[in-house]
């Protein structure tokens with residue numbers, strides 16, 4: 027039934043090829059050139075994921091007047107003090123060296139001052155202009171150069187292969203994964219001595235969302251199903267300025283944060299600069315959680331723009347300035363018929379990033395033996411809200427850490443069980459053998475509306491309870507859905523598999539959101555509108571069996 | 585809201601059969617070509633194969649041939665195509681996986697051949713002002729998203745499967761031109777042959793089509809110049825065979841590649857015939873123009889889509905003829921015989937106080 031499957035043995039299996047996955051491959055190879063490395067990418071190699079979509083840039087304390095301590099403080103403050111201190115410290119303290127490595131070893135070249143220093147631009151929520159960038163399309167430079175470095179080291183690359191689930195031995199240790207080759211529809215069982223999850227989260231379960239279309243919270247779902255512990259799953263970041271382009275797929279794509287950093291204004295439908303009412307000091311340069319929520323509240327109160335958004339206006343900065351500094355944004359808007367340099371453009375909050383994820387330690391170990399995690403799949407670094415510019419810093423820093431530590435932590439090859447492989451494959455194949463079920467696209471649309479309305483920027487107990495029920499019934503409907511029964515490059519099948527993971531992760535988000543009865547960072551409960559440090563200066567953990575637990579924040583950092 | 589017809593080239597890898605399928609899609613002001621495919625997939629035919637990831641022009645996954653022209657579909661508004669029938673085909677010069685999704689393997693294979701990975705030069709760590717100025721030359725060619733459009737649009741790639749192609753050569757140019765890089769000579773060796781930069785005779789399809797507005801063809805001409813410069817300095821290093829001819833070709837082609845696009849006047853509307861094409865422009869910038877019904881004007885490129893020779897309009901036969909390899913195009917510019925497979929390029933036109941202008945490159 028499942029057909030013949032290929033078996034691959036490898037030392038290090040890397041699931042995902044964004045900043046985290048690629049740097050892990052590069053570092054692991056350089057640390058241990060004999061290591062057999064396999065990189066699996068769901069999209070085309072070098073193209074999928076969000077590291078490529080990084081526009082604004084990369085936070086690192088490089089300037090003599092700045093300091094790692096200040097970057098740390100900004101990061102913790104933005105995270106409402108629930109960041110894992112050790113991980114946050116690792117992020118900020120290693121970021122400068124990684125920027126240097128990206129330039130000197132991998133050939134990236136970031137924008138410069140005339141005197142040769144790296145130019146750092148203003149982002150929101152930071153006490154210093156420390157965002158390194160390449161124009162307003164920074165991720166292209168980073169991914170292009172890293173892709174070539176990986177080619178040079180020639181690991182096994184499996185593109186348009188998706189990880190379905192992890193393989194575990196009788197002790198629960200992870201010993202590889204089952205993949206689906208999207209092009210042929212055949213399964214590949216990878217038996218690995220170590221496995222790194224770096225599939226980049228991706229909150230695309232919301233109606234308006236920003237992440238690359240190949241991302242479906244796969245890594246978080248896969249890790250959780252294998253028994254890994256998750257944290258902070260209620261913390262989903264909404265970017266304040268997602269472009270609104272009617273019913274186009276372009277809706278939700280991000281107009282970069284530097285527009286606000288440079289002094290852009292936000293107006294509601296009545297022409298009021300509404301941020302004055304929400305954060306009179308920082309205004310539009312407030313952190314993302316505050317700005318996104320404020321916009322949402324304006325829209326909900328009926329003060330939105332004609333297409334249910336607000337306006338971003340940068341025209342007062344001068345068209346020439348805008349065109350010079352944000353050419354990518356201007357061109358993109360103009361292709362869609364908007365004049366960003368001269369006129370206000372309608373934007374909406376858009377689901378952008380998952381702060382939560384698998385628990386990890388400073389050596390990127392998850393709580394499961396044999397399983398490592400880096401990048402957006404991991405939790406703890408950003409706490410309740412990520413600073414703009416800390417995302418690509420996280421994926422590259424922790425990719426390096428993973429590549430540096432895994433070779434020395436790697437264990438022996440453990441035997442995989444055929445029964446487990448077959449079971450994973452059978453589950454994936456189930457919808458192909460059913461008939462007469464409803465369309466997965468219909469279920470997806472309902473989930474996205476539900477998540478946006480009830481588990482989105484403003485939440486409350488009854489809505490979250492209702493959402494849990496509705497997610498349950500969507501899951502049951504998905505279990506009856508049927509899809510056309512061919513295997514080769516069947517995109518409907520991929521959507522089914524995405525939905526399975528989206529629905530699981532959505533439930534975990536709602537569950538954590540119910541547990542956190544206060545408002546903090548990106549998580550806002552209208553029934554508990556303030557922060558309650560006494561009870562909730564803590565992290566919400568979810569373990570196997572959806573067991574939710576609150577534990578104090580890990581404070582130590584040296 | 586209006587309705588357009590999409591004619592899609594389909595290929596089923598299960599049965600290994602190809603066919604055309606037609607779908608009608610309602611479009612609005614902000615509907616992109618990609619949106620049409622998304623809608624067909626969701627509501628009409630879930631078996632449709634196509635690809636995208638970023639949906640915002642950064643990943644280069646969504647390119648295909650739209651009404652004969654290679655484009656990124658996530659950033660192409662249907663209304664800008666000004667057509668009610670839209671033909672979609674997969675990118676050329678790469679194997680099709682299903683329908684509109686191709687395998688990028690040949691593109692990357694060639695990319696890997698030029699050894700694209702940065703090799704830090706020994707010693708040089710600080711970027712001096714001089715080096716920074718040199719770097720500025722490669723800046724405009726850096727933000728390649730590997731969309732494959734140039735590779736698909738290039739006639740030389742079509743005729744020589746071993747040709748490295750504009751995508752790889754453009755990277756060869758940017759890495760050789762990077763003053764911090766130390767492997768320039770090795771890369772010049774790799775591109776200095778008949779399947780490397782010398783294959784390019786400056787058809788400039790790549791530059792015209794590149795959605796990121798890079799100019800791979802200018803990059804390729806720079807490679808030729810760099811090779812020639814190296815030979816002059818060290819004539820024993822390589823055969824001298826190409827050098828003088830090559831120098832001339834390179835100088836001319838670098839010039840041609842650098843011609844910016846501009847609006848060129850083509851005389852008053854009334855003066856244009858409506859039953860015949862007239863040749864307008866001068867030097868490297870020429871186009872065939874004619875008047876359509878009313879005061880609409882169309883402008884067709886003189887460049888044959890096979891190897892870039894100049895086509896000639898034959899009025900009585902109502903055909904464009906290419907003298908080089910006997911390619912024939914009908915009066916709409918659609919290939920009807922000979923090696924060309926894609927229609928003649930069209931240029932934008934406008935009428936400014938009665939005078940026709942054509943946007944020429």
Ligand SMILES: Cc1cc2nc3c(=O)[nH]c(=O)nc-3n(C[C@H](O)[C@H](O)[C@H](O)COP(=O)(O)OP(=O)(O)OC[C@H]3O[C@@H](n4cnc5c(N)ncnc54)[C@H](O)[C@@H]3O)c2cc1C
Nearest residue numbers: 042044046074075076077082083189226401402415417418
């Ligand atoms: C539009 C946008 C703009 C952004 N701008 C910035 C910015 O300016 N600054 C900043 O710091 N951060 C920014 N971010 C956030 C930043 O991009 C991410 O934090 C970071 O890039 C994540 O890196 P990653 O390596 O974890 O995952 P990604 O780069 O997203 O890579 C994930 C990889 O996993 C693969 N994958 C997914 N599922 C599977 C599966 N099942 N099997 C196999 N492979 C799989 C994908 O194909 C992809 O290759 C932005 C994000 C978005 C969406």
Ligand code: SF4
Nearest residue numbers: 728729731732734794
């Ligand atoms: S040079 Fe331009 S057309 Fe060619 S692959 Fe790069 S972005 Fe695409």
Ligand code: FES
Nearest residue numbers: 639643644646658
């Ligand atoms: S989908 Fe990424 S460029 Fe079009």
